[in-house]
Amino acid sequence: MTVTEPTDVAPDATPDATLDAAVAQEAPAAPETAPKNPRSRKLLGSVLRWAAAVVVCGGLGAGTAAAITSMERTDVPGLATENDGRWAYPKLSLPPLPEGSPRPFTIGNEGEVHHADLRxxxxxxxxxxxxxxxxxxxxxxxxxxxxxxxKDERPELKQAFDDSALRHITARAWTMPDGTKSAVYLLRFKSVAFSEHFKDYAVHAGTAATTPLEGIQSVGTEALGNDARVPDTVQYATAEKEPYGPEQTRWAYIQAGDTLALVVQSRKGEAAPVPFQQTVTLQNQLLG
Structure with a gap:
């Protein structure tokens, strides 16, 4: 829109022109026009550009939040692989369920049973x-x-399995180029009550009396970061304390409904904490 600048009255204006000017002064003021000063125009333009940027960023933020909150439950968020020692895991997703079967932590699944294939x-x-x-x-x-x-613990553990309504045990193990050896075991019981009983009274997870793994003499509990937490599950991490010989071992139990997971990592010298936490976190996400 073009704004017309008001015309000044010349000194030699006629009486009629002076009257017209007086009438114009009494008339309602015209809307404010853009500042005449070029510097003021520049400042105003900057303010408008910043305002537009805020609106755009706000829209993008809202869009991102909507995308995150609308993620499918079958998508499992992984941890980015960075130069801090994290490993490049493939994209993870939850396996399909038998038709009509609920997920472990939904209303109505009192035993918190994982109906998907444990493997x-x-x-x-x-x-x-x-x-x-x-x-x-x-x-x-x-x-x-x-x-x-x-060896001293094995007979008691076997008896605990006989008493705990165990259904299945499955496992996967691998070795990384740096020599880190990893193994993940999933133990499924009849219900969450049996799983918790085995965790508390057979392997004593998360306590100073935790059942030691073969060849390990001295252990201490280890804190995992907030990223490792998953709703409805609990985890207990342990690390072998010095002196621990040629290699160190870290392991963690994950209590997830009817399933108890054991994640074990060992490496010559020291078992790095970063890939250990990453592995525990991702396995926890798959179970939760």
Whole structure:
């Protein structure tokens, strides 16, 4: 829109022109026009551009929030692979459920049962890993599992399995180029009550009396970051304390309804904490 500048009255204007000017002064004031000063115009333009930017950013932020909150439950958010030691895991997704079966933590699933194939809930190996062909999403016997623990503990653990309504054990293991050895075991019981009882009274997860793994003498609890937390699940991490010989071991239990997971990592020298937390977190997400 073109704004017409008001015309000044000349000194030699006629009486009629002076009257017209007086009438114009009494008339309602015209809307304010843009500042005549070029510097003021520049400032105003900057303000308008910033205002537009705020509106655009606000729209983008709202769009991003909408996208995050509308994620499908079958999409499992992973941890980015960065130069801090994290591994490149493949994109994760939850396996399909049998028709009409609820997820473990939905209303009506009192036993918090995982109805999906337990082997499909195992974390896949990351890029660059050499997978153990004998432990690649296969069923594992009780004897195989209890062999992870010290010999003195095995008879008691076997009896605990007999008393705990165990259904299945499955596992996957791999070795990374830096020598880190990883293994994930999933133990499914008849219900969350049996799973919790085994966790509390057989392996004593999260306590100073936790059942030691084979060859480990001294252990201490380890804190995992907030990223590792998943609603409806609980995790307990443990690290071997010095002196621990040629290699160090870290392990964690994940209590997720009827399923108890065991994640074990060891490496010559020190088992790095970053990939350990990443592995525990992603396995936890698959179970939650």
């Amino acid at each position: 499909a809930l195992l974390l896949p190996a990351p890029a660059g890993a050499t997978v153990d062909p004998k432990l690649d999403g296969v069923w594992v016997s009780v004897d195989q599992y209890v062999s992870l623990y010290s």
